[in-house]
Amino acid sequence: MILLRRLLGDVLRERRREQGRTLREVSSAARVSLGYLSEVERGQKEASSELLGSICEALDVPMSEVMREVSDNLALAEAVSTVEQLEPFAPAAPMQVTNLAA
Amino acid sequence: MILLRRLLGDVLRERRREQGRTLREVSSAARVSLGYLSEVERGQKEASSELLGSICEALDVPMSEVMREVSDNLALAEAVSTVEQLEPFAPAAPMQVTNLAA
Numbered sequence: 001m002i003l004l005r006r007l008l009g010d011v012l013r014e015r016r017r018e019q020g021r022t023l024r025e026v027s028s029a030a031r032v033s034l035g036y037l038s039e040v041e042r043g044q045k046e047a048s049s050e051l052l053g054s055i056c057e058a059l060d061v062p063m064s065e066v067m068r069e070v071s072d073n074l075a076l077a078e079a080v081s082t083v084e085q086l087e088p089f090a091p092a093a094p095m096q097v098t099n100l101a102a
Numbered sequence: 103m104i105l106l107r108r109l110l111g112d113v114l115r116e117r118r119r120e121q122g123r124t125l126r127e128v129s130s131a132a133r134v135s136l137g138y139l140s141e142v143e144r145g146q147k148e149a150s151s152e153l154l155g156s157i158c159e160a161l162d163v164p165m166s167e168v169m170r171e172v173s174d175n176l177a178l179a180e181a182v183s184t185v186e187q188l189e190p191f192a193p194a195a196p197m198q199v200t201n202l203a204a
Contacts, residue, residue: 002165003151048148049105063104064176071173074166 002081006043007073008052011066013041015059030058104183108145109175110154113168115143117161132160 016026027037032051039045040055047055056063118128129139134153141147142157149157158165 001152001155004154004165004169005151046148046150049107050103052106053103062177062180063106064173064180067106067169067173067176071166071169074169075164078164078166 002074002077003043004070004074005040005046007070007077008047008066009041009043011069011073012055012059015061015066016041019059026055026058030054104176104179105145106172106176107142107148109172109179110149110168111143111145113171113175114157114161117163117168118143121161128157128160132156 016023023034023038023041027034030037030051031054036045036051037055040047040051053063056066118125125136125140125143129136132139132153133156138147138153139157142149142153155165158168
């Protein structure tokens with residue numbers, strides 16, 4: 001199953017890194033703990049709506065922009081998942097080679 | 103502060119109603135409790151990523167489509183909030199009308 005918190009975490013981390021800011025700087029600006037922000041970025045913890053708002057504010061990026069990027073990435077992940085369901089990438093059985101010369 | 107869970111709840115409720123389905127039907131299909139779905143729709147409870155996935159599946163709508171709609175509504179809410187901060191809609195003081203004929 002595609003998990004929203006993973007895609008959201010990726011976008012938040014990318015935005016922070018683009019700005020050349022550390023976890024410590026952003027967590028302090030957003031008034032959330034460094035450990036919490038780190039877990040959110042790694043998709044290990046759900047961000048509450050309030051804390052997501054604070055993190056976006058600390059990053060100075062509209063929440064709509066973050067969620068737009070998340071929905072684009074979701075659409076891509078859904079497409080990949082559909083293709084995988086249609087054509088499972090199971091390793092093919094090794095071809096049987098008959099040595100006709102033997 | 104604009105809360106993601108409120109906008110998300112609105113979109114989920116609208117999608118369910120468009121399909122003419124009851125809370126009971128969708129909560130049962132999504133294997134979540136009726137009370138939980140109702141609270142999520144009213145923006146009173148954060149949906150975990152797993153349960154959001156189940157609800158979207160039960161509604162047969164891609165999560166990316168739901169989040170796209172949420173981000174559009176977020177952008178609108180942000181714009182309204184910016185305008186309100188620029189021009190507070192405080193009630194104007196009643197105009198002083200001087201009766202010149204008195």
